[in-house]
Amino acid sequence: MARLPLVALGxxxxxxxxxxxxxxxxxxxxxxxYFGTAASFFSKCGLVSVVGRDFPDENLKFLARRGMDLSxxxxxxxxxxxxEGCYEHDMNAATTLRTDLNVLASFRPKIPREYRHCDFLxxxxxxxxxxxxxxxEVKPKHSFCDTMNYWISARRDELTKVFEAVDGIVVNxxxxxxxSGTPNLxxxxxxxxxxxxxxxxxxxxxxxxxxxxxxxxxxxxxxxVADVVDPTGAGDSFAGGTIGHLAKHGIFDDEHFKKSMAVxxxxxxxxxxxxxxxxxxxxxxxDIQRRYDSxxxxxxxxxxx
Amino acid sequence: MARLPLVALGxxxxxxxxxxxxxxxxxxxxxxxYFGTAASFFSKCGLVSVVGRDFPDENLKFLARRGMDLSxxxxxxxxxxxxEGCYEHDMNAATTLRTDLNVLASFRPKIPREYRHCDFLxxxxxxxxxxxxxxxEVKPKHSFCDTMNYWISARRDELTKVFEAVDGIVVNxxxxxxxSGTPNLxxxxxxxxxxxxxxxxxxxxxxxxxxxxxxxxxxxxxxxVADVVDPTGAGDSFAGGTIGHLAKHGIFDDEHFKKSMAVxxxxxxxxxxxxxxxxxxxxxxxDIQRRYDSxxxxxxxxxxx
Numbered sequence: 001m002a003r004l005p006l007v008a009l010g011x012x013x014x015x016x017x018x019x020x021x022x023x024x025x026x027x028x029x030x031x032x033x034y035f036g037t038a039a040s041f042f043s044k045c046g047l048v049s050v051v052g053r054d055f056p057d058e059n060l061k062f063l064a065r066r067g068m069d070l071s072x073x074x075x076x077x078x079x080x081x082x083x084e085g086c087y088e089h090d091m092n093a094a095t096t097l098r099t100d101l102n103v104l105a106s107f108r109p110k111i112p113r114e115y116r117h118c119d120f121l122x123x124x125x126x127x128x129x130x131x132x133x134x135x136x137e138v139k140p141k142h143s144f145c146d147t148m149n150y151w152i153s154a155r156r157d158e159l160t161k162v163f164e165a166v167d168g169i170v171v172n173x174x175x176x177x178x179x180s181g182t183p184n185l186x187x188x189x190x191x192x193x194x195x196x197x198x199x200x201x202x203x204x205x206x207x208x209x210x211x212x213x214x215x216x217x218x219x220x221x222x223x224x225v226a227d228v229v230d231p232t233g234a235g236d237s238f239a240g241g242t243i244g245h246l247a248k249h250g251i252f253d254d255e256h257f258k259k260s261m262a263v264x265x266x267x268x269x270x271x272x273x274x275x276x277x278x279x280x281x282x283x284x285x286x287d288i289q290r291r292y293d294s295x296x297x298x299x300x301x302x303x304x305x
Numbered sequence: 306m307a308r309l310p311l312v313a314l315g316x317x318x319x320x321x322x323x324x325x326x327x328x329x330x331x332x333x334x335x336x337x338x339y340f341g342t343a344a345s346f347f348s349k350c351g352l353v354s355v356v357g358r359d360f361p362d363e364n365l366k367f368l369a370r371r372g373m374d375l376s377x378x379x380x381x382x383x384x385x386x387x388x389e390g391c392y393e394h395d396m397n398a399a400t401t402l403r404t405d406l407n408v409l410a411s412f413r414p415k416i417p418r419e420y421r422h423c424d425f426l427x428x429x430x431x432x433x434x435x436x437x438x439x440x441x442e443v444k445p446k447h448s449f450c451d452t453m454n455y456w457i458s459a460r461r462d463e464l465t466k467v468f469e470a471v472d473g474i475v476v477n478x479x480x481x482x483x484x485s486g487t488p489n490l491x492x493x494x495x496x497x498x499x500x501x502x503x504x505x506x507x508x509x510x511x512x513x514x515x516x517x518x519x520x521x522x523x524x525x526x527x528x529x530v531a532d533v534v535d536p537t538g539a540g541d542s543f544a545g546g547t548i549g550h551l552a553k554h555g556i557f558d559d560e561h562f563k564k565s566m567a568v569x570x571x572x573x574x575x576x577x578x579x580x581x582x583x584x585x586x587x588x589x590x591x592d593i594q595r596r597y598d599s600x601x602x603x604x605x606x607x608x609x610x
Binding site: 183219299 | 394395396397488489490491492495509511512513515522523524526527529530531532533560561563564566567568594597601603604605606607608609610
């Protein structure tokens with residue numbers, strides 16, 4: 001029974017999404033799905049989640065084919081978590097039209113034994129009480145968490161406990177501003193780095209991501225995408241690509257983090273080119289390498305003044 | 306009579322600005338002032354502008370001490386252009402409270418002979434008819450223009466003529482979206498690159514800037530500033546640092562552009578740390594070099610996958 005290199009706690013969902021480029025009904029979504037699919041380019045990834053009886057078997061089969069371990073995914077009576085949202089012309093922010101928690105409302109994670117003591121654990125956005133419970137049960141070598149605006153305002157104390165317990169915090173710019181109480185992302189990043197294990201990633205959508213660790217500061221610009229079809233899952237895919245690439249090599253130093261964030265940016269750039277996971281489901285290592293080479297060129301310049 | 310390496314057409318203003326960090330009354334401002342002060346770190350810069358009799362002599366003396374050539378600055382009867390604005394908590398967008406064009410309303414640029422056939426010309430935001438007139442009279446080797454939302458909606462045809470005539474377009478993200486009619490900055494940049502001489506810089510404030518030229522794409526992240534006091538002039542200073550550095554070396558290729566944009570980001574990062582030009586007026590080459598070294602580190606990563 002081999003320990004897994006990477007485990008993620010996150011949602012699996014059926015999403016209904018409308019963007020200026022079309023509409024998709026009940027398509028595969030959820031933070032765990034996006035994170036795991038992205039991470040699977042680089043590492044085996046166990047998933048702790050829950051779905052209802054309505055969850056299409058072909059989705060589970062697809063994720064298993066990607067190399068994900070689904071023994072931590074409970075299939076239970078009831079309907080799968082459903083999110084309905086739309087994006088306006090500028091594609092920057094989703095408007096949530098409807099959220100049906102369904103089976104997620106009574107979700108109590110069941111952790112397979114082989115998930116324990118994994119190298120890397122990612123706690124995607126979910127009730128911080130559940131994040132803490134999973135963190136304590138899994139006891140990973142390295143851990144990261146995400147969150148969302150709701151938990152920052154409604155469960156700040158529990159969330160702070162999660163922040164204090166993990167090695168790295170991965171949040172978007174709005175969440176960083178909200179938690180820290182400052183609009184300045186540099187201050188917000190430093191403040192968050194002082195709470196937990198010291199590593200912080202602030203995701204800025206199309207503008208890329210910032211990395212804080214001690215005196216280290218790194219900025220990973222977004223990969224340029226001309227035809228954004230659906231931004232849903234971009235942040236979770238960025239996290240999945242980044243942490244999946246860390247897990248592949250089992251390295252947890254700042255230099256490896258930077259490179260892995262560039263990789264995460266590449267994976268996220270594919271995700272937004274289609275609805276659901278359509279943009280990455282048929283991509284392989286050669287696609288990652290090609291866009292990574294292009295990414296390297298777009299940030300490189302001759303340094304001599 | 307030596308030809309100048311760099312000439313800028315732009316405004317000189319007395320600004321009244323309020324930010325969460327304080328208020329400044331009738332301080333030195335204007336696109337020409339910011340551009341020229343930033344460019345003067347690297348190159349002699351001639352300025353084509355106009356001020357009123359109320360314009361403090363010490364401002365002119367300061368700019369001359371910076372190495373600017375002010376023979377193109379007309380001092381005329383009337384009051385100097387005055388802009389009053391404020392920034393809210395997030396410091397991202399200025400709200401204009403009042404604009405008094407004053408002497409700018411009847412401005413007809415007078416071009417000193419030694420400004421003609423300069424190497425680099427920057428046409429800062431002003432009536433596109435004036436931009437075109439100056440461009441045709443100066444006949445520089447390389448030219449760039451900026452603009453603003455008002456001209457895009459009110460003088461689109463004249464503005465398009467300017468875009469077609471220059472070698473490079475330097476606009477912010479909102480202007481790029483407005484002119485191109487697409488919210489996607491990659492598409493907007495490519496569209497603008499197809500109109501004029503082919504080089505386009507899209508400024509994104511704290512998120513840095515994008516560069517388009519043929520098949521080249523480059524992204525220069527913003528330098529992280531924790532204590533932004535006043536963002537006024539950041540975009541013009543970025544342009545001044547970038548084009549001033551191009552002019553210093555007299556080189557106009559894409560590789561030099563990229564490096565120069567990194568330099569421009571550094572100069573702009575100093576500007577926002579104070580009101581008016583307080584953040585850069587006492588800075589020297591060692592300050593630029595220090596922050597440039599830090600900038601290089603924050604975008605560098607080990608490329609091997």
